[in-house]
Amino acid sequence: MKTFFEPRSVAVVGVSESPTNLGRRIMNNMIQFDYSGIVYAVGPKGGVIHGRRIYHSVLDIPDQVDLAVILTPARTIPQIIDDCGRKGISHTIIESAGFREYGDDGVALENEILDIAGRWPIRLLGPNGIGTMNMENGLATPFAILSSGLAAGGISIISQSGGVGLSYMNLLASESLGLNKFASVGNKLDVDENDILEYLIEDEGTKIICMYLEGISDGRRLMEIAARSDKPILLHKSNIGEMGNRIAHSHTAALSSDDKVVDAALRQCGIIRFHDMHKLGNFLKILALPPMRGKNLAILSRSGGHAVIAADACEMAGFDLPQFPGEFLAAIEKHFRANVIKLMNPLDLGDLFDPDVYTRIMEETIKRDEIDGIVFLHTYNPQNEMDKSRKLLPVIEQLSDRYTKPIAVCISSEEGEISLLRKDYAY
């Protein structure tokens, strides 16, 4: 799998001088993400792109090529794969659509391609996908325009749908969560999610793996790989009902499975299942924090109402809110005017906001053996409390690092402020 993410040279097949040509977009992405290898453009009409020659065929490229990325009409692919074989290219990504998802003719075409690839042999990713990305070397093979805010980090994505994969990348960009590697598996003619997953659980740059699948190729193998992974694996398995299956079958030729069986199997091998992007964003942020050692949480909240909502949520999620011992309460009581806060867990800090007092209480709380983590709920208006609220965030991060316990921060403020925090105070 390594060559799909770490090729030293790439040929993009299907590039033309036409401004609407999708192959150009792949070339543009490779340049924009500053790919560290050599990239060659190939297209039957030849011509020039970005000051470089468009070769008529991969056979005309004068150097060794590790990976070919192909985006040409479906019927042209068998010949191109054969050319790749003759050129000594061992890995190809087929982004073109028009195969199994369109019926019997497409199945025949896929079998022909598989047959040719097997003779050389060539590994195939796709068809009907948007390829791979690697933020470590700037490899960016999708034909779509990519989210401008995308940064490098530890999250790797496997997606059966290109569109959903792009939405995940939009989410990472908007939440300042860093991408490591990306693979769109499409119709999974040769390489499937398990092949990629097996590579990613050994891959040094990947810390968290996030998957979107409409069909599971080999459930037993998925469970085996997941069970030996010490990296968190998040999965959105869609195509749950009959209506979803109707379109999923034509989209990526995926068959549905009994969803209760899927649920149980995923739980058994430790895969975290999610059903929407909102949950995914929360899970990714939570997984970036140190894990809790037990189930004892402390809730610190500026607003009593938010504390009640958080306590409900903790109880429903199976956490405990242990009572604080008397000497701890006596210690923190000194920081406050009498009668302003109620000394219990959840701790309602009251409306008066002093970042130094908040920091001291947070440290007193996080250092206690019986506390495994903190949920901190803060509300403020940027007009008058922006600076002292923002100042608090790096301090919270240091406390969490020092005591290797998670401090989840939930802020309610104006939209503009929240947007800025997402960008400037992401971990």
Add this chain to the structure above:
Amino acid sequence: MKTFFEPRSVAVVGVSESPTNLGRRIMNNMIQFDYSGIVYAVGPKGGVIHGRRIYHSVLDIPDQVDLAVILTPARTIPQIIDDCGRKGISHTIIESAGFREYGDDGVALENEILDIAGRWPIRLLGPNGIGTMNMENGLATPFAILSSGLAAGGISIISQSGGVGLSYMNLLASESLGLNKFASVGNKLDVDENDILEYLIEDEGTKIICMYLEGISDGRRLMEIAARSDKPILLHKSNIGEMGNRIAHSHTAALSSDDKVVDAALRQCGIIRFHDMHKLGNFLKILALPPMRGKNLAILSRSGGHAVIAADACEMAGFDLPQFPGEFLAAIEKHFRANVIKLMNPLDLGDLFDPDVYTRIMEETIKRDEIDGIVFLHTYNPQNEMDKSRKLLPVIEQLSDRYTKPIAVCISSEEGEISLLRKDYAY
């Protein structure tokens, strides 16, 4: 209740020249929201604020006052209420904390206040709340700094918690949803959520009512009022478990109830229950659309993956996706290259995006008798498809209005683009 929202004159009691004084904030809010009545400042130390006199007592105000908003230490309140009575003020809002939520002394103080108020009589809102707002006349009595993006509209809020009420206002501002009236009921010493709700269901400016409650004062009355409301009522009832109750009791002195009973009762009287802000935002946006007459949805999606996810969600929520008849499919097939889209419901529109074709398909779909509403899923990158994507939105709005059927739009794009859409293309 009318005087709590439509007073001709307001006295703010507890104003001083100190820059940290919270009464000043109320004065500032009244000015910022351009209150159309007369506002008087009152505080024992006297002085000047914004070029006007701070009266030592409400008794010194030379004119008639409809409503007093009080934010002074708890122990001073009984005397002030009595002064209000002597002045002929019929309605007071007490924003001060330090009553029942702090134990037995607080209960005694509350009883004393209730007793004095009953003699005149005076209606009381609070204590331990943040007052009322009315976007129609600029009444803005909260002592908190308010969300700068807040606009006028048809959504009214009743909140038992000031902090949660402010978070709801942040949500409205960030989603460009307009506020009509707001009331924070706090400890509900006299006026409770039912009194306000009864007023709002008759209030012309209120189209949708949204409530946050930690305790329900009189469930039977709530059900009776809700049952005769033709306006949608959304309720976040927190304080569900034991841990939430611990803090809720000290926060607004709320007692918990059996949550299954709450659930069943709310369903029976047509109140829509929600548990988080994310859901609230979605519900408010959905309720702004024309209601569906049946349960038949059409899903139109640019991305096959998003179509699968939407179809799953529709099935789980109990919607139907009826198959389109042959002549409809033949008609829309003409708009596309052969084999690019699969003709079914969900309709995967394929990657090629032409706003005119999309509009024609959407109109062909929404006008059909067997279709009660559309879910339209669009993905684009602002770099190359911003203008034609934005152009689509007013057209969709017109189609929805013309056929009085809902078209729910779900867009996946970069964060900056989504933010702009929220502001510029809200209904």
